[in-house]
Amino acid sequence: MKFFISADMEGISxxxxxxxxxxxxxYQRFRKLMTADVNAAIEGxxxxxxxxxxxxxxxxxxxxxxxxxxxxxxxxxSGSNRVMCQLEGLDDSFDGILFxxxxxxxxxxxxxxxxxxxxxxxxxxxxxxxxxxxxxxMNTYVAGAFGVPPLFISxxxxxxxxxxxxxxxxxxxxxxxxxxxxxxxxxxPELAQDIIREKAETAVKNAADQKPVVLEGPVTFEIQFKxxxxxxxxxxxPSVELTGPKSIRFTCDDMVTAYKHMWGCVIIxxxxxxxxxxxxxx
Numbered sequence: 001m002k003f004f005i006s007a008d009m010e011g012i013s014x015x016x017x018x019x020x021x022x023x024x025x026x027y028q029r030f031r032k033l034m035t036a037d038v039n040a041a042i043e044g045x046x047x048x049x050x051x052x053x054x055x056x057x058x059x060x061x062x063x064x065x066x067x068x069x070x071x072x073x074x075x076x077x078s079g080s081n082r083v084m085c086q087l088e089g090l091d092d093s094f095d096g097i098l099f100x101x102x103x104x105x106x107x108x109x110x111x112x113x114x115x116x117x118x119x120x121x122x123x124x125x126x127x128x129x130x131x132x133x134x135x136x137x138m139n140t141y142v143a144g145a146f147g148v149p150p151l152f153i154s155x156x157x158x159x160x161x162x163x164x165x166x167x168x169x170x171x172x173x174x175x176x177x178x179x180x181x182x183x184x185x186x187x188x189p190e191l192a193q194d195i196i197r198e199k200a201e202t203a204v205k206n207a208a209d210q211k212p213v214v215l216e217g218p219v220t221f222e223i224q225f226k227x228x229x230x231x232x233x234x235x236x237x238p239s240v241e242l243t244g245p246k247s248i249r250f251t252c253d254d255m256v257t258a259y260k261h262m263w264g265c266v267i268i269x270x271x272x273x274x275x276x277x278x279x280x281x282x
Contacts, residue, residue, distance in 0.1 A: 002052040003045050003204060004097045004148065005038060005074075006086050006139060009059035010114040011155025012037045012101035013175045013192035016184040018114050021060070033189055034059070034101060035066045037154065037175070040193035041100045042071040044200030048207075054094075058086030059101075085118075085263045086135065087142055096207045097143045098152040098200060101175075102159060105134030109158040111178035122230045122269040124246070126262070127222040129215065136163050138259070141215045145255040149210035152203035154196050156184060169210060171203035219258040220251040223265060230269035233276060240265060 009021055012034045020026045042053055056077040057065045063078045070076055082088035090097070104112025107125055117123045118135055126133055128141065136159075140150045153163055154173040164172065175192040177185040187195075225231045228245045235242050239261070240250045248265065252258035268276075 001050050001204070001207070002094050003050050003054075003151075003207075004087075004090050004094045004143075005041055005045075005053060005055040005100055006058050006097060006102075007034065007038050007055055007065065007100045008086070008102045008135070009034050009064060010101065010103035010116075011159060011175060013189040014186055016113065016176070016186060017182045021114075031064050031066055032069070034064055035069045036189060036193055037196055038065060038074075038100050039069075039071045040196040041098055041152070041154070041200040042074050044197040044202075045098065045204045046073060047197070048201040048204030050204050054089050056086055056088055056090070062086075083260055083263070084142075085259075087139055087259075090143060090146060090148065092146040092148070094143075094146070094148045096151040096204065096210065097140070097148050098203065099136050099139070099150070100152075100154050100196070102136050102153060102155045102163075103134075104156070104159040104162050104178075105132070107132070108134065108162050109178070111156075111180060112158040112162065113156045113176065113178050113181065113184050115159075115181055119266050119270055121273055122225050122227070123223065123266065124226050125224040128258075129220055130222075134162065137166050138262075140167060140213050141255050142259045144212040144214040147212050147214075149207070149212045151207055151210055152200050154199070167213070171199040171206075173199040215255050217254040217258075218251050219253075219255050220249060221258055221262050221265075222247065222249045223262070225269055227273065229275075230272050233272035234265040234268050236268065237261070237264060
């Protein structure tokens, strides 16, 4: 009974605005809340029968969770240089994946709190084989390639509704009611964490009943960026086709390869936002 937790920050208890995750003093507060939400999921998972848990910090620079405050029974993947992005460390040895503190996709519900898709600075929309996806759905397809089923999500109610359209059987912990992209009706964090703990326990207890979501290849990504310079620079990868001023497309044989390909394109697009070598003088 081994489980993987992919943790993000926008959907954790207490978060309502982007500034809370950027202003230094506020960010330190919400690092603690992120760690506490993840701990609630870890505790629930162990209560449900887990024997081993790996947590991948998946927000921003992917080094937000405070290791000295993390439940000592879990291991943490931290740091930003990762080939597999939010899923670094995932393989076919896991019995399920849990998404803690995730958020709605760019262009989804107008209420979803701090909605975006992977990199808000550059990505406007992503499609996989013609279907618009958010981070949770995309990561679920990757997990499916390893035979790992999705078990649990936590975040605002608009995000939960969005994901359950695709994954109706996942256990869902609603940590807040979305009001606007930068507003929410919040539960006290301890109450939200009680819900996370309870739902994660149920999810792990029922893990054997869940099936992985497998997307057979070939896999085609279509990505619409926010700037033409972002799209253009991704064509430095020979397999990437420019389909419009801000849009690209590529196809890979399988989901894991396509995911790595996508991440490479996003890294390039982020870098290209203000000019790839704009700050280099040597």
